[in-house]
Amino acid sequence: MTLLRLAFHSLMNRKFTSFLTIASIALSVALLLGVEKIRVGARDSFNNTINQTDLIVGARSGPIQLLLYAVFHMGDATNNISYKSYLKIKSDPRVEWTIPYSLGDSHRGYRVVATDENFYAHYHYRQDHGLKIEQGKIASDIFDVVLGSEVAKQLKYGMGEKIILSHGVSDEAGGMDHENRPFKVVGILNRTATPIDRSLYITLEGMEAIHMDWKDGAPPLPGQETPAEAITKDKIKIGQLTAFLLRTKSRIHAVYMEREIDTFEGEPLLAVIPGVALSQLWQGISYAEDGLKLVSLCVVLSGLLGMLIALYTSLNERRREMAILRALGASPRTVLGLMVMESTLFTVVGTLMGTASVYALIWILQPIIERMFGFYIPIRPLTGVEFTYLLLISTAGIIIGFIPAWKAFRNTLSDGLTIRI
């Protein structure tokens, strides 16, 4: 206890160097912990892009591809699935609900997703977060469109705005627009920090309506198309979907249904469990994690080296201090203990400060990160891995502290009571 007080006063005597040393340790700890928190936050956000959906069903292709176009609204489906097959699966008694998707059009680079009211009712992300209409209502009429929050914000669209959808998903000039079938903005979704924010939502009928009279992928000649006003819901027959999300009444059913859909008679379908496909995809894109971790470990090492340098260089000017302590009955071992105490104080205070500042930063930056990078870092207690990191850093710091301590021990042995200045 007394030694601890002595160590504390000694450090306070070298306030500036002590501060710098502690700051550098705190900074490196904060970096390591921050990287870890961001990594886990990004992974969790990614894995929670879609929840409460047991199966994603599309035409047979790769699971990652299906995941990309059905959940992330990226890339294209190679094939559609027939509405008939959809209705057949939907009517299975084990199915709780389905969310149909019809994709393929876009608006100024943002994807257009045709779906039905189940989407608004059942789509979940980040565990139990459902979609909410922030303004207006859900799309129910043929030419209604609901905007994802980012679309609304970036394109500065308000309620009632008339917009023209483009055929295809490329943003390049020369694409075909559905000029004669303008859509009216009837609602804007809340922010979800998922790909939901980056799309526009229309009804399945709306998707059919803008492609009405098309033949072989080509638009009708001018004058031959049905006027927009003349299109009513009962005139529209939905023929195809791109994919659909499915929720079973019991999770056990999901596994059976996945197999059944994969061997569906009538057309080649593919069902994937979103969690499985998401973590597969994440693994594929998580190379950067290891690199980032390595860099932050190096920073921790340099922080500890900084402490070693600070303590080691102070030793010579402290020989007098050591001789005084010796004269008062301190053994060389006490001097060693004092030095280890100092490095331990550095390490522990630095680690605590680093940890505290990470939490403070997360608290401050949480909304900013969510807005800018689309993922959410929750404020949670330290995980086992993080705690292990902190423990390792502290241990390393204390071990490194033995180097100057040992040097001080040698000094006191050779100096005895001789005061060197």
Added chain:
Amino acid sequence: MSPISATPIVSIRNLTFAYGREAPVLSIESLTVQAGEKVFIHGPSGSGKTTLLGLLAGVLAPQIGVIQILGQEFSKLSASRRDRFRGAHLGYIFQMFNLIPYLNVRDNILLSHDLNARRDRKLSHQARAARVSELAQELGIDTLLDRTVTKLSVGQQQRVAAARALLGSPEIIIADEPTSALDYDYREKFIHLLFTECNKAGTTVLFVSHDRQLEPLFDRCISLTEINQAATRAK
């Protein structure tokens, strides 16, 4: 002269000390100091002063011979036990820079207590605080107790060092030229202050200096050049 008591407080017999494999720097056939004596040890540089102090304080151990302190065969104790012995029974005053710069005057005085469990047990916490105030008053540093030591004059610093050495009433005080950094007029005053305190507790003083003008103040004077057979007789 002080009365001669039966057992000397310090007794050195047939002592030889060498650093490593070098030639011996100190070789003393016999040296005894009685309890309560104020002994002046003088010798020029190279006479083995530093070595003798190291041996008496127990940071060094002789290769040959015996050092007895307080009836204990000091030189046969382990290094760590000598450290503890020093902390408990010896007060040490350096020539200068006696104080830890980052502690205030009070904490510097209390440092010997803080570092020594054995000295600590002699006094309760309150009694110790009272003793610090008392000593500080007697040495004229009571107004400085909460000051930073780096702001003190050399004379004040040495008095703080004396207070620290005296606290806990050690049996022996070893002073290594404690007055050499002081003004001439002040030296005598410092020694008088030190002696006054030592007399109260019957403390023995071993005072090492090359300044022979102080000699008359002491009970006895030992010339290290004369008793050290290994001394390099520079002059």
